[in-house]
Amino acid sequence: MAATGLRMGVVGGSIAGCAMAVAGLRAGADVTVYERSAGALQDRGLGIVIPPALHERLVATGYLDAAMPTAPVAARVWLTRAPDGRSAREFARQPSPVTPCNWGLLWQALRTASSGARHHRGRPVTAVERTASGGAVVRTAESEETYDIVVGADGHESLTRRVLAPGLRPSPAGYAVWRGTLPLGALAEHRRPLELLRDAWVTVGFPGGHGIFYLIPRGGGGADDRLLAYAIYATPPGRSRGEAGYVRQLAEEYFPQEWAEIVAHGEHTAMTCHPVADLHAPLAADPPFLLAGDAAGVTRPHTASGAVKALQDALCLEEALRASASAAGALRHYARERTPEGARLVDLGRRLGRAQVERAPDWTAMDQGAVEAWCRATLAGTSSYLYAD
Ligand SMILES: Cc1cc2nc3c(=O)[nH]c(=O)nc-3n(C[C@H](O)[C@H](O)[C@H](O)COP(=O)(O)OP(=O)(O)OC[C@H]3O[C@@H](n4cnc5c(N)ncnc54)[C@H](O)[C@@H]3O)c2cc1C
Secondary structure, three states: OOOOOOEEEEEOOOHHHHHHHHHHHHHOOEEEEEEOOOOOOOOOOOEEEEOHHHHHHHHHOOOOOOOOOOOOEEEEEEEEEOOOOOOEEEEEEEEEEEEEEEHHHHHHHHHHHOOOOEEEEOOOEEEEEEOOOOOEEEEEOOOEEEEOEEEEOOOOOOHHHHHHOOOOOOEEEEEEEEEEEEEHHHHOOOHHHHHHHOOEEEEEEEOOEEEEEEEEEOOOOOOOOEEEEEEEEEOOOOOOOOOHHHHHHHHHHHOOHHHHHHHHOOOOOEEEEEEEEEEEOOOOEEOOEEEOHHHOEEOOHHHOOHHHHHHHHHHHHHHHHHHOOOHHHHHHHHHHHHHHHHHHHHHHHHHHHHHHHHOOOOHHHOOHHHHHHHHHHHHOOOOOHHHOO
């Protein structure tokens, strides 16, 4: 079926919402996007890593402009603090081709690609309801519109998901993630970390957690127009959510000196901390509703797959709309493919979180062979693009 004339309403205009709008438009649907925020979303996120093959496919199919800057690297380096107490010890290096993106630039590229849709900004959806004829109504304070398909791309607290899975709650992991970005110019004196980061993304292991460091594009396309992005996973003391001071103290105590100085640097362009949690909707679609991105499921960030999943959700919807005889058939096709993938990623995130935070190994005792064996045992046969052979 070409979806010509099909009316598709999308709740949420972020990564998943814009990607789903592109999917609908490419399949021939008439698409309307409702976004709660009135402002531009560029500054909302930080670094987003995606697999190179997905990036190539999205460029080839027109979801992303080839000119969108990325900062690809081919390897992963594992570090911990050396016995001298200050320098870095590299204990493993693995092939791990990834394409780091800037969340804001990725959103902007998808927003541009979806400009054929009607985008309503500053328009929170207050309710979505089934109609007797098999469609759904999207209500806002100003409007009430009926659609053949309603896509819930409204994030981890999705209102749309409440219709499909009432009462579903996130499962807290019991630890937190601190994220930050810094301009490279602020780090001129940190020559060694920067040299390493030009070719690799870096994991720094410490007792009870780890940090991930990588470069992302800042705005322009040049190899030096980069930000350094990091995410540090640890269990904050007591029941607190964790303050910036805590992660700096942790880095000072356990990181190699130059990496601790990066975390403590005063020129951050962004810094956040939040508890890690996950959830998974038992069904990714039930006509006329469909869930995409974080609305369908949130995985612990160790998988680097939330935005990846949203983008794959969109590719799947486009294919399903083209291949199915009806909108309901397309949504059932989507549910068959995307429901198990969401569950697999949640499980993968839990495995990685257990291995790297909850039961973090003694990093000081790890070497290349130990890391490889530990990665194989953690993955236990499932795949992750971060852990290429
Ligand atoms: C530490 C960390 C690192 C990560 N790293 C990666 C990575 O490397 N790779 C990767 O792929 N993913 C990563 N992710 C995940 C990724 O950031 C998210 O999965 C992705 O941004 C989710 O996009 P979304 O569009 O589904 O949700 P959101 O960005 O949350 O968007 C939901 C949108 O819906 C709107 N909305 C909500 N309710 C309503 C309503 N009632 N009416 C209208 N609009 C509404 C909101 O305003 C918002 O704009 C990471 C996440 C974290 C926390």
